[in-house]
C-alpha cells in the first residue's frame with residue numbers, strides 16, 4: 001500500500017492559508033479608523049497626496065505616447081553595445097535598458113531649469129513669487145506658476161511647474177519633480193510590462209528620485225535621473241552631504257519607508273522632531289492593508305478565489321517580506337568615481353540646500 005501525496009496542491013493550500021492569515025494579522029494591526037491618523041503633519045499629508053502617484057504611469061495611451069516620443073532606435077543600439085561590453089554577469093537586458101535610459105534622458109532629452117531665460121537672451125532673472133494656475137483649465141496639471149522678471153529688459157517670464165508626465169514629453173524641462181515624473185513614464189513604457197516594477201521615491205527635504213525592480217540584481221535599484229546615477233543609495237548623504245529625515249517609496253501595491261536605505265546615521269535628522277515615526281508607520285500600514293484588499297477585489301474579477309489569494313501572495317506578500325529583510329544602509333558603499341556634491345542646479349542653489357558635499 002502506498003500513500004500518494006499531491007505536493008503541488010499541498011503547496012498551494014499552504015500558500016493560500018498563509019496569505020489569508022497574513023492579511024488577517026495585518027488588518028488587525030492596522031488602524032481602520034481614519035480619525036486616528038494625524039493628518040495635520042506635513043509628512044503625513046505628503047503621503048496621503050502621493051498614495052496614487054503611480055496611476056498616470058499605467059495609462060496605455062500615455063505609455064504609447066512616451067514610446068513614440070523617444071529615440072528608440074538610438075536607445076536600443078546603445079543597449080546592444082552596453083550588453084556586448086558588459087563584464088557584470090548579474091546584469092540582464094532590462095538593466096542595460098535602464099542604464100541607457102538614464103544617459104539618454106539626461107544628455108539627449110531633458111533640460112534642467114534653475115530659472116527660465118528671458119526672450120532678450122539674458123539669464124539674469126529675479127524671482128517675483130508664484131501664481132496659482134486656472135483650476136478649471138489645467139490639462140498640464142500645473143501645481144504652481146513661478147514668476148520671474150528680467151533684470152535686463154524688465155520682461156516677465158512664467159515658469160509653470162507641470163505634473164502631467166505626457167505634457168513633460170513635450171516641454172522636456174524642469175527640476176527634480178519634472179525629471180522624475182517624465183522619466184518614470186518612459187521607464188514604465190520600456191520595462192514595466194504592466195507589473196509593479198517602478199517606484200517613486202519622496203524625500204521630506206525637497207528631493208525626489210525613483211527605483212525599479214531589477215530581476216538580474218534581484219532588488220529595488222536606486223535611480224536618480226537628474227544626475228544619471230544608478231544604484232548609489234548613499235549619493236545624498238555621502239556625496240551631497242545632505243541631511244534627511246524621511247524617505248518614502250510609492251509603488252503600485254506598496255508604500256514603504258526607505259529612510260534606512262538612504263539615510264546614514266550621521267546625516268539622519270531626528271524623525272521625532274518632524275513627526276513621531278510611529279504615526280508615519282501607522283498611515284503607511286493603513287494604505288498597505290487597503291491595497292491588499294483592493295488587489296483581491298481586482299483579481300477576483302477575472303480569477304477564482306484561490307487563484308486570487310495565490311496572486312496576492314506572489315505579487316505583494318513575498319516582495320514585501322523580501323524587501324523588509326534587506327533594508328539598511330549598512331550594506332551599501334558609495335562608488336569612488338562619483339563626484340562630490342550635487343551636479344544639477346547652480347552652485348548657490350545646491351549650497352543653500354546643503355547638497356554641495
Ligand SMILES: [Zn+2]
Pocket residue numbers: 118119120121122150151152153154155
Ligand atoms: Zn530680458
